[in-house]
Structures are given as structure tokens and as C-alpha cells.
Amino acid sequence: MDLNRENTSIIIGRIIARSIGGTITPAEQAVLDDWLQDDRHRQIYRTICKSQSINDSLSKFEEFDVNEGYQRFQASIGKKNRIKYRMWMATAAAVMVFLAVSVTIYVVTRKEGQPIKLASTHRTDIAPGGNRATLTLADGRTITLDEARDGIVIGSGAITYRDGNPLAEVTGNGEDRGATTFLELSTPKGGTYQITLSDGTQVWLNAGSTLKYPPRFSDAERTVELTGEAYFSVVKDTKKPFKVVSAGQEIQVLGTEFNVSAYPDDPEIKTTLVEGKVRLSLAGELSGAAVENDKYVELVPGEQGIISGENLTKANVDTEPYTAWKAGYFYFKKTPVEEILRQAARWYDVEVVYQDGVPYETFSGDIKRDVSLRGLLDILQHSTINVSLKESTLIVRK
Incomplete structure (x- = not known):
């Protein structure tokens, strides 16, 4: 993958978004690994992976069109200024990564024009099976x-x-x-x-x-x-x-x-x-x-x-x-949200209600099945799932 200086930040942002979402390809992973060799880049990556940072960025950039904004910016500057622009891009890469990640996550998780929000409203808890x-x-x-x-x-x-x-x-x-x-x-x-x-x-x-x-x-x-x-x-x-x-x-x-x-x-x-x-x-x-x-x-x-x-x-x-449950843990590999919550419903004996339809998102990771339901929901919060627990019902909203 050829990365020129002007669009490196946007491409890296998209790759990070796919990494978080579990859809990254081997070629993209190689590019990300190379980018993470820099200490500053690793710090950026750690900050981006904090779900609250992503969610805050989403609220600010929901209506921002990356491609349109980029084209307008290029049209507004002359050839000489493009040299300064390239230098500016090198120093502002972190900002562009945040923007690209935020907007990309917004785009790939939106459905019918609305983004999927993050929620942390599960006060009660349920013991594992x-x-x-x-x-x-x-x-x-x-x-x-x-x-x-x-x-x-x-x-x-x-x-x-x-x-x-x-x-x-x-x-x-x-x-x-x-x-x-x-x-x-x-x-x-x-x-x-x-x-x-x-x-x-x-x-x-x-x-x-x-x-x-x-x-x-x-x-x-x-x-x-x-x-x-x-x-x-x-x-x-x-x-x-x-x-x-x-x-x-x-x-x-x-x-x-x-x-x-x-x-x-x-x-x-x-x-x-x-x-x-x-x-x-x-x-x-x-x-x-x-x-x-x-x-x-x-x-x-x-x-x-x-x-x-x-x-x-x-x-x-x-x-x-498909066999991890026998060994006592959940194992998700680009698993759709609906399937994850279906497994949770069976193991924790709860009902799942989708108030605005089933969100399309996948999740990758593993967790022991002996954790409480709150423990599973806390891990899922690193995605953008809006799920709350009311008594014995999981409520999923957009």
C-alpha cells in the first residue's frame, strides 16, 4: 500500500477504525504495525482506542464529510501553499487521525442516517451461568x-x-x-x-x-x-x-x-x-x-x-x-452484535429487546464465561453498542 504524505493520516485513520471494528485486512495490519513503530503514533493509537474519545469525536463530527472538506481545502490554496500544506499535514497528523477514525466509525456503523451511540447505563448486574x-x-x-x-x-x-x-x-x-x-x-x-x-x-x-x-x-x-x-x-x-x-x-x-x-x-x-x-x-x-x-x-x-x-x-x-464455550469462555471473531447478544441471553438468562432494529456491527475478542453480565457489557463498550440492562432485559437502542 503506497502512502503519500497528503493522505497518510486519513488512510491510517481508516485502518485504525477497521482495526477497532475487527475488519482489518492483513495488508492494512502490516501498514498499521509499521506506523506504530513511532512512539508518538503509539500514544495516538492508545488515545483513539479509548471508547469515550471516539464517542466525543463522533458528537462533533457527525455531519462532517471528509472527502468534500478535503477537496474544498485543496481548491482554496495555491500551488505554493500546497508545499506549506504538506508540512502542516506532517505536524497535524494526530488531529486528522482523530477526525478520520471518528468519521469512519460513524459511517460504517450508521444505519438509516443515524449513528450507533455508546451507552453505559447498566446499573444492575446478573451472575453468570x-x-x-x-x-x-x-x-x-x-x-x-x-x-x-x-x-x-x-x-x-x-x-x-x-x-x-x-x-x-x-x-x-x-x-x-x-x-x-x-x-x-x-x-x-x-x-x-x-x-x-x-x-x-x-x-x-x-x-x-x-x-x-x-x-x-x-x-x-x-x-x-x-x-x-x-x-x-x-x-x-x-x-x-x-x-x-x-x-x-x-x-x-x-x-x-x-x-x-x-x-x-x-x-x-x-x-x-x-x-x-x-x-x-x-x-x-x-x-x-x-x-x-x-x-x-x-x-x-x-x-x-x-x-x-x-x-x-x-x-x-x-x-x-464455535467450541470456546466448552472451555469456559466466549470467543468472538468479527461476530455480529446480534449473535453476541443471543449468546449472552442464553448464558445469563436474559431477554434482548431491540428498540430501533438490530445494529450492524461486529466485535472481536474473548472473555471468560464466569464473569457477570456487567463484565461482558463493559468489554462491549469498547465498541459503539448502546445497550442497557433493566432487571432481566437487555435494551439495545440506536
């Missing part, structure tokens, strides 16, 4: 699982916690009636839990999710049903394929690790493969005929299967943003 789940047995009994423990194990004729402590209420004959009987493990909003199935397969259940499974699998296959999101680490058994059925899709594997996000309120169902290989199809089509007609996709590690309506596609992805 934790180990919360209920277990529903074949006879209809529901057991609230111990929050001090993080998982259960399905054994032969008995169900225990992962630490070996028994669930006395469910040990016996009733829960082991065979593969035709399904049990249910459900997590509420703000809950997560782990289960080890009878074949040794491990499943981590995210907030607001339900896993239906048999106390023991049949001799032909291993089938479970999922609503919501879960991470699977499947024990390999070539004689008994493992199948996950969720709204709109079926996944068949032999032994692998993958994440499935199939919430009813999500526009897409996403299956992200970490290890091994899976075959993915629309629900009811994972058969010999489906294979012959190519109505499926096979995923390799680093690929994601996406179902939107009746369309099935796949793409190469960074798996971390």
Missing part, C-alpha cells in the same frame, strides 16, 4: 442435578455423577429398559452440564439445550436427539455408527469430535468438525438414496456444515469461536 441441569427418566420423574458437580455417567443399570457419587433415585431396573426408551438431560438458560453415555461418548451440553438418549444403545447403531447446542467426543465403533438427530439435520459418525448448534430460534444449524469425519444431511435423507443423489456433505476438520431452510452447504472455518 453454571452447572445446572435436570434429568428426566423413562417413568417421567424429573431430578434436579447437583450444581456442585459438572456431569453424570450412564452406567449399566445405574447413573452416577462423574465423581462417582450415585444418583440413588435412579439406580435400579427402571432406567435400563433398553434402547427404545429415551432419557432426557436438559439445561436451562444459564446452565451447562456434561454427560458420559453408555458407550463412553462424552457430550457437553450448552445453555438452553436438551439431549435425548437411551440408557443403552442398540446393537445396530447409536442414536441421540439434540435441541440446542452440544459438543460431542464420540467413541469409535465401526460396527455401530453414531447418529445425532436435530431439527432439520442428521449427522452420522464413527468416532470424532464436533460441535452442533441447533437452537430453534437460530436462523441456521451449524455443525463444526474438530477431529475425524462426519456425514451431514437434511433430516430424513441420510440413506442409501441420499448418498446416491449427493444429498449430503462430508466434513473434514476445520469445516462447518450449514443448514438454512432446505439448503445444505459447507465452509472452512476457525473452529475456536
Whole structure:
């Protein structure tokens, strides 16, 4: 990228704006890194990155047109004065960077003529989620699982916690009636839990999710049903394929690790493969005929299967943003605000209300899931999101 002295400040300003917004390209990052070698530039950059400085600048320059102002200025000076102008530009670069960053952020975040403002009006707070789940047995009994423990194990004729402590209420004959009987493990909003199935397969259940499974699998296959999101680490058994059925899709594997996000309120169902290989199809089509007609996709590690309506596609992805929840943190990589707040709503058990429509903005960063909701909102304030918390409702305004 060729930077002449006259427009360096404006270009750097735009690059900084894209860096803050998480849309910077590798070429732009190289230019920014080179620019930051200067101590004065690093100081400018640190000041710009303070959200209040950006917000103050926005209020002053909302109606300023950078290109029009630049052209008028050039037209108003003669050729000789342009030499002085170039010298002035060198000394006034910091001012121009502030202007360019402010106006650029305003332009890229505006919608229908209005900028998205910054807000800090969340006085109340909400604790993060934790180990919360209920277990529903074949006879209809529901057991609230111990929050001090993080998982259960399905054994032969008995169900225990992962630490070996028994669930006395469910040990016996009733829960082991065979593969035709399904049990249910459900997590509420703000809950997560782990289960080890009878074949040794491990499943981590995210907030607001339900896993239906048999106390023991049949001799032909291993089938479970999922609503919501879960991470699977499947024990390999070539004689008994493992199948996950969720709204709109079926996944068949032999032994692998993958994440499935199939919430009813999500526009897409996403299956992200970490290890091994899976075959993915629309629900009811994972058969010999489906294979012959190519109505499926096979995923390799680093690929994601996406179902939107009746369309099935796949793409190469960074798996971390889709599996970070299992490790106990949020990981955002150019993630839209709507998706971030959707995750927050499930983990903190709150409702999200958009008073003026959904703002278009992305955010990159990571944060532990054990922080309170206030902690998450404080980090998001380094963007230009206007969000406030009233009781158990997040209110998003423009």
C-alpha cells in the first residue's frame, strides 16, 4: 500500500477504525504495525482506542464529510501553499487521525442516517451461568442435578455423577429398559452440564439445550436427539455408527469430535468438525438414496456444515469461536452484535429487546464465561453498542 504524505493520516485513520471494528485486512495490519513503530503514533493509537474519545469525536463530527472538506481545502490554496500544506499535514497528523477514525466509525456503523451511540447505563448486574441441569427418566420423574458437580455417567443399570457419587433415585431396573426408551438431560438458560453415555461418548451440553438418549444403545447403531447446542467426543465403533438427530439435520459418525448448534430460534444449524469425519444431511435423507443423489456433505476438520431452510452447504472455518464455550469462555471473531447478544441471553438468562432494529456491527475478542453480565457489557463498550440492562432485559437502542 503506497502512502503519500497528503493522505497518510486519513488512510491510517481508516485502518485504525477497521482495526477497532475487527475488519482489518492483513495488508492494512502490516501498514498499521509499521506506523506504530513511532512512539508518538503509539500514544495516538492508545488515545483513539479509548471508547469515550471516539464517542466525543463522533458528537462533533457527525455531519462532517471528509472527502468534500478535503477537496474544498485543496481548491482554496495555491500551488505554493500546497508545499506549506504538506508540512502542516506532517505536524497535524494526530488531529486528522482523530477526525478520520471518528468519521469512519460513524459511517460504517450508521444505519438509516443515524449513528450507533455508546451507552453505559447498566446499573444492575446478573451472575453468570453454571452447572445446572435436570434429568428426566423413562417413568417421567424429573431430578434436579447437583450444581456442585459438572456431569453424570450412564452406567449399566445405574447413573452416577462423574465423581462417582450415585444418583440413588435412579439406580435400579427402571432406567435400563433398553434402547427404545429415551432419557432426557436438559439445561436451562444459564446452565451447562456434561454427560458420559453408555458407550463412553462424552457430550457437553450448552445453555438452553436438551439431549435425548437411551440408557443403552442398540446393537445396530447409536442414536441421540439434540435441541440446542452440544459438543460431542464420540467413541469409535465401526460396527455401530453414531447418529445425532436435530431439527432439520442428521449427522452420522464413527468416532470424532464436533460441535452442533441447533437452537430453534437460530436462523441456521451449524455443525463444526474438530477431529475425524462426519456425514451431514437434511433430516430424513441420510440413506442409501441420499448418498446416491449427493444429498449430503462430508466434513473434514476445520469445516462447518450449514443448514438454512432446505439448503445444505459447507465452509472452512476457525473452529475456536464455535467450541470456546466448552472451555469456559466466549470467543468472538468479527461476530455480529446480534449473535453476541443471543449468546449472552442464553448464558445469563436474559431477554434482548431491540428498540430501533438490530445494529450492524461486529466485535472481536474473548472473555471468560464466569464473569457477570456487567463484565461482558463493559468489554462491549469498547465498541459503539448502546445497550442497557433493566432487571432481566437487555435494551439495545440506536
